[in-house]
Amino acid sequence: MSLDFVDYPDREMLFLSLADRIGGQLAQHLRVNDAASLCVPGGTTPAPLYDYLSGSEIDWPRITVMLNDERWVDGEHLRSNGRLLRRHLLKDKAAAAPYVDLYTGDPAPGDAVPALCEAIAPHLPLTVLLLGMGTDMHTASLFPAASETVLALAPDAPPVMAVTSLKDDPRITLTASALKGAINTHLLITGADKREALERARNLDPTEAPIKAFLGDITVHWAE
Numbered sequence: 001m002s003l004d005f006v007d008y009p010d011r012e013m014l015f016l017s018l019a020d021r022i023g024g025q026l027a028q029h030l031r032v033n034d035a036a037s038l039c040v041p042g043g044t045t046p047a048p049l050y051d052y053l054s055g056s057e058i059d060w061p062r063i064t065v066m067l068n069d070e071r072w073v074d075g076e077h078l079r080s081n082g083r084l085l086r087r088h089l090l091k092d093k094a095a096a097a098p099y100v101d102l103y104t105g106d107p108a109p110g111d112a113v114p115a116l117c118e119a120i121a122p123h124l125p126l127t128v129l130l131l132g133m134g135t136d137m138h139t140a141s142l143f144p145a146a147s148e149t150v151l152a153l154a155p156d157a158p159p160v161m162a163v164t165s166l167k168d169d170p171r172i173t174l175t176a177s178a179l180k181g182a183i184n185t186h187l188l189i190t191g192a193d194k195r196e197a198l199e200r201a202r203n204l205d206p207t208e209a210p211i212k213a214f215l216g217d218i219t220v221h222w223a224e
């Protein structure tokens with residue numbers, strides 16, 4: 001399996017170039033389509049990328065934004081991926097983008113699945129999918145340790161599933177069936193440990209290394 005791997009001299013270059021590339025792909029799509037969709041990760045890595053992307057001169061009212069996955073915590077909680085997005089991406093020019101919030105406030109993520117499946121379906125296939133990855137090779141909320149992962153990787157899975165088997169917060173995630181059809185797919189990783197984890201993932205089954213499910217047609221963006 002060959003990977004399109006871009007190795008940047010530093011993180012600043014990575015974030016600037018990737019923001020430019022994502023903005024370009026969205027703009028290109030809007031030249032021949034009425035609407036576009038952008039699906040992005042939470043976590044600790046992408047905030048500077050979102051700061052750059054939020055200033056892009058693209059037609060944000062025609063671009064629906066959503067997260068890959070969300071922790072089932074209040075939107076102002078420090079661990080909320082939505083909080084990250086509202087502070088770093090959905091501001092400046094990108095404040096005009098329609099946003100599908102994966103956290104609905106329902107008592108449990110499972111309660112929100114039917115409504116979220118309906119909300120996400122019209123935006124598929126995703127125009128631009130950006131994924132992140134943990135050192136355990138999880139991506140979105142598809143974790144090697146979660147019992148739901150086998151189902152969430154199945155081609156006939158619904159677009160959204162709840163993940164409640166982790167010791168961590170309950171979560172909601174887009175499944176592989178929704179994520180894999182994206183027109184443009186990128187993976188953003190930083191640091192030697194994640195580069196090594198990605199190398200390991202290439203020789204593992206997606207149930208052990210969920211990122212493996214996406215390594216067929218993807219551009220990996222890495223900096224130390």
Ligand SMILES: O=C1O[C@H](COP(=O)(O)O)[C@@H](O)[C@H](O)[C@H]1O
Nearest residue numbers: 041042043044045132133134140
């Ligand atoms: O739990 C999550 O982790 C991954 C990776 O996050 P990072 O902190 O290592 O950058 C992220 O892509 C995902 O959206 C998030 O919910």
